[in-house]
Amino acid sequence: MAAPPLDFEELYRQFKSKVFGTAYRMLSNYADAEDVTQDVFVKVFKKLSSFRGDAAVSTWIYRITINACLDFRRKRKRQEALPLSEEAEQVSVGLSLGRLIEGLIPKMPAGYREVFILHDIQGLKHVEIARVLGITDGASKSQLHRARAFLRRELSPYVDSRSWQKEV
Amino acid sequence: MTEHNSDELLSSFLDGDLSPAEAGRIAEHVAQCPACRLTLTDMRSIRDAARALERLEPPDRAWQAIRERVAGRRADRRAKRLPAWMWAGLPALAGAAVLLVVLWSRVSAPAGKAREPAGNPRALSVEKAAADAAVEYGKYVQGIDEAIRECEAAMAENPGNARVRSAYLGARSSRAGAVDRLASGGD
Numbered sequence: 001m002a003a004p005p006l007d008f009e010e011l012y013r014q015f016k017s018k019v020f021g022t023a024y025r026m027l028s029n030y031a032d033a034e035d036v037t038q039d040v041f042v043k044v045f046k047k048l049s050s051f052r053g054d055a056a057v058s059t060w061i062y063r064i065t066i067n068a069c070l071d072f073r074r075k076r077k078r079q080e081a082l083p084l085s086e087e088a089e090q091v092s093v094g095l096s097l098g099r100l101i102e103g104l105i106p107k108m109p110a111g112y113r114e115v116f117i118l119h120d121i122q123g124l125k126h127v128e129i130a131r132v133l134g135i136t137d138g139a140s141k142s143q144l145h146r147a148r149a150f151l152r153r154e155l156s157p158y159v160d161s162r163s164w165q166k167e168v
Numbered sequence: 169m170t171e172h173n174s175d176e177l178l179s180s181f182l183d184g185d186l187s188p189a190e191a192g193r194i195a196e197h198v199a200q201c202p203a204c205r206l207t208l209t210d211m212r213s214i215r216d217a218a219r220a221l222e223r224l225e226p227p228d229r230a231w232q233a234i235r236e237r238v239a240g241r242r243a244d245r246r247a248k249r250l251p252a253w254m255w256a257g258l259p260a261l262a263g264a265a266v267l268l269v270v271l272w273s274r275v276s277a278p279a280g281k282a283r284e285p286a287g288n289p290r291a292l293s294v295e296k297a298a299a300d301a302a303v304e305y306g307k308y309v310q311g312i313d314e315a316i317r318e319c320e321a322a323m324a325e326n327p328g329n330a331r332v333r334s335a336y337l338g339a340r341s342s343r344a345g346a347v348d349r350l351a352s353g354g355d
Binding site: 008012016017019020021024033034037038041042045096097098101102116119120121123126141142144145148149151152155 | 175176179180183185207210211213214215217218219220221222223224225226227230231233234237238
């Protein structure tokens, strides 16, 4: 049975937060994330009629989003690792672990970052991430482990006796 | 105590991605090993903090901008479709229509003029030509009407597009001209 036609406005409502959130964490810039969000949905609109439903809509939209972010970064030729904010340098005063992680995401090597954002922030499963990024399940698991190990390592200088664990 | 687990295994254990047997073995080890327990606790904290990060929403203006860009694409598509017969084909079609109308008016039987006798081969040929001309004229007018509808839709989405507006006015003018010529018998 043919899939029902997709309603563009409904897709926007359903995915705007996922697309914008992913773009923001990939690009670490609000205005850039907004631009990419627009590009993603214009592309979704353009390809909506040819979407055959071979993949889940979410997989399709995440794939467009990740590719748009990578293209955006390539065009801008900037891979700057944003320094941790002053706040993040002062963990001892009780900065939450979430904010520390936000500050470290831009420093993550490419590859880890996409998997970490999709799995630990957006909540996708490895099988979905594999489809979005065109990698194997095993590669997705391995990249996630490296991302977590990276964060653990990077967080250690900023924390005193794992004090951040209590602030989650 | 069993051997230490790799961080990768602990990461998979945390996400429930291991077989029950493997997960059981790791759980048993972690319960006895403070180092692996600390690694697991750190990973869990990182994952839980990431999952709890603020849900971000694009500003309201993003949807407006997307709608405008999408409407622009639709208008462009229509504008691209129109020239094929609107900007290039219309004059030719208009000329053809005039000829058809003239032909039709000449072969029709005006009041006061004698008609060819029925059954005359020449009369039958003229009747057929007149019928064909009527069909062609109908198609021509339908084509203009379709173009007018396309232009109206494009203008509704992109009122500022001067090219579409010009095409619309041209189509309306052609429509009026065709009707006038028909009413005047092609004169």
